[in-house]
Structure formats: structure tokens, C-alpha cells
Amino acid sequence: MQPSRTVSPPIVCGVDGSEESRRALHEAARLAEALGTRLEVVMAWQHSTSMYDAYYPEPGRGPKAVAYGVLEELVRGEFGDARPEWVHLHAELGHAGGVLVEAAKDAAMLVVGSRGLSGLASPFLGSVSLYCATQAPCPVLVVRPEGRP
Template sequence: MDTQPEVPRIVVGVDGSPSSQTALRWAVRYAGLVGGRVEAVTAWEVPGEASWSAPAVDAEFDEEEAQRLLVEEVRDVLGEDGASQVHERLVHGHPADVLVDAAAGAEMLVVGSRGRGGFRRALLGSVSQQVALHAPCPVTIVRPDVSAG
């Protein structure tokens, strides 16, 4: 019986921050090296539930609009060709929980060191710190690309 090896799945947290954009680019490069596929995951919470939300999701949440913004974010960061290689997922829940769950069975989880959270003064970033502690796979925390800005 000839079975094909499973393609490595690389999960990356995307929240619209410069740090997550750098993490997305890093995840795509890594996936290219290992022959993997990238799954860009954005978590959303109803405003008022917590201090973090999906890209540009504020007082009036529209799931369809948020999904469109996620796809647009990936396209803006990677270009049309790069974006075609990424699967985007919008999931309801706390970002750290969503990413840890999404990482089940993944080869790697990639996150930026700081996101869009309301408490930007946190040392590492609460989401990156939580996924580093609880993810079921290796985690890469990507620092912002200081040469880009």
C-alpha cells in the first residue's frame, strides 16, 4: 500500500499587527522549506469580551466582513501569489485558546511577539506567552522586522 506522507501544516496567528505580518511572512518561508502549507488563523471576540479582536473589528462585528479583512490582510502582506498558498480561518474565542486548538496536529505554530492587544506594555505579549506554554507543537515567536520600519 503506497501512502503519501502528510503535508506539514504550519499555523500562524494573524491579527493585523506588524509583528503578526512578520510572523506570516516567516511561516510562508518556513513552509516553503519543509513543503508545508500555511493556515492563517485570526481569533475574534465580541467587543467587550476582551481587549483583543480580529483586524479592524470594533464595535459592530460582522463575521463576513472580518473574514474579508483577514483575506485582504494576507493578500496585502504576501501579494496575490503568496496569498494563494495560504488558507485563512476566522475563529471565535480568546486568541491564545484559538491558536492552541488550531495547532493540534500542526508541525509548528508561529506567532508574533506582540499583537494588537489592548495591553501592549506586556513584556512578551500575553497571547505569544500563553501559546508558548500550552501549544501541542513547537512554537516560533517572531520578533517584528526592525529593518522594515
């Protein structure tokens, strides 16, 4: 008998469109499926600070719509066009670390990539994954790039 996906705590996965967040989503999906629980895929977004965006906003392409587009693309890449009913997408306003820690308050686990789209190459954790690892109220899985020890 498979556990109910509505009762079990979910797996929360933070994504930002980077290759490492794709890997994190893959691992989170495997865990959620194996545990028979929901997968909450979360992306944080912030208002644009570009003066150009204030004067010439692209119709229907605000930051929240862009975030949902990235979420849908990532999930489609993982599951194809038939997204399982146990996978839920969330685009939330705020700093990524805070958004993910809040989303994980009732989670079984939070899954993040070790580096995001910041463009800074480092063998260490990124600021968001480090924040999540130290502040999340649940276990945190930090997914490293393929081929790294």
C-alpha cells in the same frame, strides 16, 4: 521531489492585523514554502460587547466578516492577488490563545508575533504569545519586532 502539502503537518500562523503579525505571517510563509507544507492563517474573533453594535449593526460587517477581511488583507499583502493554493484562511470564534492552540494541535509549528494590537508597549511577550508558547502542543516561533535584540 517535493513533499505532499496534504500529508505534511501544516504551519499555523496567528494574526491580528498588527505589524508584528504581518512579520509572523512572512516568516510562517517562508517556512511553509521551504518545508513544502500548508500554511493555515488563523485569526480569532469575539462577539462585540458594544451596545451600539447590538442596536445598529452594520449590515454584512459582523465580527467574523471583519476578521476574514483582515485575513484577506494580510495575505494579499504577503502574496499579492495570486494567493498560493497551499495557503488557507480561518476566522474562529474564541479567545486568541485558545483558538491558536487548538488550531496547532496537529501542526508542525505555530508562528505568532510577540505583541499584538493590545496597545500595551512592553519588552516582554504579550499574553497570547506567552499562552501559545506555554500551551501549544507543537514548537512555537515567536517573531520579534524588527531591530529588537
